[in-house]
Amino acid sequence: MKKMRLFFCFLMFITLALAGCGSQEQQQPQTKAEPVKLTISAAASLQDAAAELKDTYQKQHSEVEITYNFAASGPLQKQIEEGASVDMFISAGKKQMDALADKGLLIDESRVNLLSNELVLIAGQDSKLAGFDGLTGADVKKIGIGTPETVPAGSYAKEALTSLQLWDKLQSKLVPASDVRQVLTYVETGNTDAGLVYRSDAIAGKNIKIVAAAPADSHKPIEYPMALIKSTKHQKEIGDFAAFLQSDTAGAVFEKYGFITKK
The missing domain is CATH 3.40.190.10 (Periplasmic binding protein-like II)
Known part of the structure; x- marks a missing residue:
């Protein structure tokens, strides 16, 4: 009888110990996934509107982190041709985007004329x-x-x-x-x-x-073509951001900064 009581006490101890371990495991904080980093090369004239759109988008999509590379469209084109790590290109001219398309560096079906200007x-x-x-x-x-x-x-x-x-x-x-x-x-x-x-x-x-x-x-019509770069490793995430840039919400921001949206 005494041995039985000792045996049940032992089982009770093991059960409580395991429950405690499980509770501690549940209390361990889960490691937060690192955000997907997206790099967008964009014409210098876009920087004010693009900054606001980045803030708006990242508030709703904490899983991504957007970095812009602003410059004239010609140098940006050259950087992409030379292998720069870029997910999206927004040019202020058709010529630069055409050059990348001719070299097979774009996801062709992603190309759209996003904006115009004066x-x-x-x-x-x-x-x-x-x-x-x-x-x-x-x-x-x-x-x-x-x-x-x-x-x-x-x-x-x-x-x-x-x-x-x-x-x-x-x-x-x-x-x-x-x-x-x-x-x-x-x-x-x-x-x-x-x-x-x-x-x-x-x-x-x-x-x-x-x-x-x-x-x-x-002069020729002023166009701002946008396209995804074929080498992107984040096609879904950058595709979602491209869709956002074509939304009414983004269009209102672009118009506030003097751009003409494609409707």
């Missing part, structure tokens, strides 16, 4: 410049322009000035810039008397004004 002439807030014709005047000594070969805004600017028969007349005044935001900075700081930028950049500018918009037929 090319405008800007000057300092106190400038007396009244239009494109005034660029030839003595008061305008320097004009900021994106380098046409690598900056889509610069390419559109060259087309517009050529169409207006001003390109050859203004050669000595042109100051090339590495991207459209640098053109904006030139005008904001007074390093140039005028500049050609997108309307979305002008809205973000300080102490500047829009003098005139380039005639729509003076």
Whole structure:
């Protein structure tokens, strides 16, 4: 009888011990999964709108972490061609996206024309410049322009000035810039008397004004194509973000920053 009581006590001890271990295991905090890191190469003119959209998206999708690489579309194209780790490209020009498509670097079915924009002439807030014709005047000594070969805004600017028969007349005044935001900075700081930028950049500018918009037929249509890069390792996650950028919610943000959405 005494042995039986000892045996039951032993069983009770083992049961309680195991229950305690199980309780401790349940109390152990679970390791949180690392977020999926997405890298998006985007035209410099997108940075203000893109920053807000990133914050909005990450609040709803904590499982992803978005990093932007902003620059002129030409250098971004070259980086992707050279193997840079990029999940999505948003260009400010069709030419750069076409080049990547020709080399088989895009998921072709993911390509869409996300946005459009307007090319405008800007000057300092106190400038007396009244239009494109005034660029030839003595008061305008320097004009900021994106380098046409690598900056889509610069390419559109060259087309517009050529169409207006001003390109050859203004050669000595042109100051090339590495991207459209640098053109904006030139005008904001007074390093140039005028500049050609997108309307979305002008809205973000300080102490500047829009003098005139380039005639729509003076340059090719301004397009912002978006596509996923074929080498992405996160096709589902980056595809979900691409869908968000085409949503009405994202469209309202883009429009707030001066872009024209594709409806």
